[in-house]
Amino acid sequence: MQASKGTIALLIEEHFDVPQFHAYQGFFPQHGYGLECVSYLWGQPQLRFCGNPQDGVVREHVAVTRDLLGLDPAQYAGVLCIGAYAMDRLRFQPKVEKGRPNQAPAVVFVRRALELGNIPVGTVDHALWLLTSDHGLLRGRKVTCIPSILCDVENAGGEVAYDDQGVVAVHRDGMLISARDGRILDRFLETFLQAVEERAASAVAR
Amino acid sequence: MSTRGKIAVLIENQFDPDQFRRFSEFFPQHGYELEFMTYLTGRAEARYGSNPKGDDIEQHAVVRKEIAGSDPRDYDAVLCLGAYAVDHLRHQEHPRPGQANHAPAVDFIRRAMGTPGLKVGTICHSLWLMCADPALLRGRKVTCAHNIMPDVEHAGGDVQVENGETVAYVVDGDLISGKHSQFVEEFMQVFLAELEKQKAAAAAR
Numbered sequence: 001m002q003a004s005k006g007t008i009a010l011l012i013e014e015h016f017d018v019p020q021f022h023a024y025q026g027f028f029p030q031h032g033y034g035l036e037c038v039s040y041l042w043g044q045p046q047l048r049f050c051g052n053p054q055d056g057v058v059r060e061h062v063a064v065t066r067d068l069l070g071l072d073p074a075q076y077a078g079v080l081c082i083g084a085y086a087m088d089r090l091r092f093q094p095k096v097e098k099g100r101p102n103q104a105p106a107v108v109f110v111r112r113a114l115e116l117g118n119i120p121v122g123t124v125d126h127a128l129w130l131l132t133s134d135h136g137l138l139r140g141r142k143v144t145c146i147p148s149i150l151c152d153v154e155n156a157g158g159e160v161a162y163d164d165q166g167v168v169a170v171h172r173d174g175m176l177i178s179a180r181d182g183r184i185l186d187r188f189l190e191t192f193l194q195a196v197e198e199r200a201a202s203a204v205a206r
Numbered sequence: 207m208s209t210r211g212k213i214a215v216l217i218e219n220q221f222d223p224d225q226f227r228r229f230s231e232f233f234p235q236h237g238y239e240l241e242f243m244t245y246l247t248g249r250a251e252a253r254y255g256s257n258p259k260g261d262d263i264e265q266h267a268v269v270r271k272e273i274a275g276s277d278p279r280d281y282d283a284v285l286c287l288g289a290y291a292v293d294h295l296r297h298q299e300h301p302r303p304g305q306a307n308h309a310p311a312v313d314f315i316r317r318a319m320g321t322p323g324l325k326v327g328t329i330c331h332s333l334w335l336m337c338a339d340p341a342l343l344r345g346r347k348v349t350c351a352h353n354i355m356p357d358v359e360h361a362g363g364d365v366q367v368e369n370g371e372t373v374a375y376v377v378d379g380d381l382i383s384g385k386h387s388q389f390v391e392e393f394m395q396v397f398l399a400e401l402e403k404q405k406a407a408a409a410a411r
Contacts, residue, residue, distance in 0.1 A: 015220075015258070015290075050260055053220075058261045085220070085290055088331075092353045095370035102356065126293070133356045148296040151307060151338045155360035166300045 005200060006077030007034040011068070011106055011130070017084035018051040018060045020124055023185050024080060031193060033077055040090060040105045041067040052084040068105040073113035078120040078196045081110070081127035083146075083182060088126070091133035102133045111137060117175060118202070120195035124179040124188060132156040143178040144171040175199075210237035211282035211401065216273065216311055216335070217242045222289035223256035223265040224387040225329055229285060232394045238282070238401070243271040245295070245310065257289035274310035278318035283401055286315070288330030288351070288387065296338045307338040316342065319381065323404050327397045329384035330354075337361040347378040349385045 008028050012021070028035045041047050041064065051060035068090075073079055081087050090106035101111075110130055113119045114137060123131070125146040131137040132149075138158030144167045145153050145160070153160055161171040169184040170177070170191050177195055179188035213233055217226075233240055244252050246269070256265040273295075278284050286292055295311035315335050318326050319342055328336070330351040336342040337357050344362035349372045355365050366373045374389040375382065375396050382400055384393030 050258060053255060053258055053263060056255050056263065058258050058263070085293075088290075088353050091356075094352070096352050096355055096367055096372065097370065098359070098365070098367055129357075132360070135356070135360075147298050147301050148293050150298075150301055151296065151340075151361070152334075152357045155337065155340065155357065157360075160303070162301070162303045166298075166302075 004034045005032040006196070007036050007075075008078045008080055008196070009038045009073065009076040010035055011039065011079065011081045011087070011090060011109075012037050012049060012062060012064060013039050013086040013089040014049045015052045015085035015089065016049060016062070016082045017086070017125070017182060018054055020083050020182050020185065021051065021060065021062065023189070024082075027189050033196070036066055036076075037062055037064045038066045038068050038071060038109075039064040040069060041065075049086075068109050071105075071109055073109055073119055074116060076119065077200065078122065078192065079110065079113050080122045080192070081124075081130050083123075083125035083127045085126060087128075087130040091130055101135070104133070106130060107133050114176070118199055120175045120177060120192055120199060122177045122179075122188065122192045124185070125181045128153055128158070128178060132158070141176055142171060142173045143176065144168045144180045145178060146181050209239045211405070212239045212241055212280070213283045213285055214276070214278060214281040215240050215242045215285045215287060216292070216295060216314070216332075217244050217254065217267055217269055217287050218291040218294040219254045220257040220289055221254060221265075221267065221287040221291035222330060222387055223259070225288055225390055226256060226265050226267065228390050228394065229287075233398070236398055241271055241281070242267060242269045243273045243276060244269045245274065246270075246272040273314055276314060278314055278324060279321055281324070282404070283325035283327065283397070284315065284318045285327045285397075286329075286332035286335050288328070288332045290331065292332045292335045295335060309338070311335060312338045323380065323408065325380050325382060325397065325400050325404060327382045327384070327393070329390065329393055330386045333358050333363065333383060336363070346381055347376050348381065348383040349373045349376045350383060351386055
């Protein structure tokens with residue numbers, strides 16, 4: 001068995017996008033990377049999440065044992081935020097305070113990954129909601145997303161990449177790689193993988 | 207029984223099942239007819255499932271009224287269902303930079319909020335619809351689910367927080383917002399009270 005080149009952290013929660021989930025499970029092992037599902041476990045050893053319904057039926061489930069609480073993103077080759085509605089769940093805080101940065105473990109994790117600056121962070125369709133949950137995460141960053149969340153992204157200070165048809169399909173801004181929706185997953189995954197391999201190459205060069 | 211009035215209810219897939227069930231019971235019990243509306247996009251009807259609770263999709267809706275071309279002024283009030291229903295309603299096929307969102311539901315809510323006396327209600331996530339136009343929320347006192355509080359604040363909304371939680375409901379003029387399905391009974395009572403006050407005031411003129 002080929003030794004893993006590293007592990008991609010996949011942030012996931014209830015109402016996750018099922019086609020993306022299957023695509024990631026196939027793609028990363030094919031390219032020599034492990035894929036680890038991570039989530040906030042609310043003090044439990046394991047949580048089981050249901051995927052977003054397909055044709056009116058919930059068909060997919062995932063059990064997660066890796067807790068985002070206190071998790072260091074630096075140990076991962078890359079960080080992926082799954083699409084559909086899972087990231088809205090992950091930004092939940094039981095207590096809120098006006099003006100205080102979001103303390104949800106998933107937001108703390110992604111904030112740290114972005115601060116480190118050398119860890120690829122990928123989002124598809126609605127997953128940028130995890131980054132709109134904080135006032136500074138998107139400021140000065142250029143991204144794409146599903147059109148229904150455009151206002152949330154722009155109101156949070158993000159710049160959206162448009163083309164003459166609407167929003168672009170995939171955009172890379174440094175180590176932040178975003179995609180409009182799951183219809184162009186191949187292009188998104190190639191762009192994300194390129195960033196992951198660049199990081200690995202620069203680590204070797206040091 | 208003659209109806210006391212009509213309430214437009216904006217709905218799409220993965221709507222909140224508890225709000226749907228309780229609105230469908232409560233408002234008709236108090237004499238108000240509900241008219242559910244959505245983007246039919248040429249279809250005769252749209253069939254939706256509620257946001258799943260685990261594996262269970264508890265409620266199903268069949269909607270036959272199109273939002274595009276509808277006028278909120280034909281109604282006494284507008285309700286926006288929570289969970290993820292409002293997400294799809296903000297969609298635009300070809301958005302342009304710097305251009306205001308003219309998805310039909312956003313235009314509908316803009317007109318509703320610009321009509322004095324027309325009550326508009328949101329609960330849990332449905333304030334997202336107003337986030338599509340920051341002019342709608344600027345300086346308005348509201349409540350919402352914790353998840354969307356940053357989106358609402360970025361859109362200019364003044365989210366009311368007490369003891370580390372968003373409050374159960376807020377009345378700010380004609381805008382009545384509720385926090386979550388957990389408080390749906392209070393929300394409906396308050397919304398009905400505001401509707402009835404408006405009717406009494408209109409009758410007195």
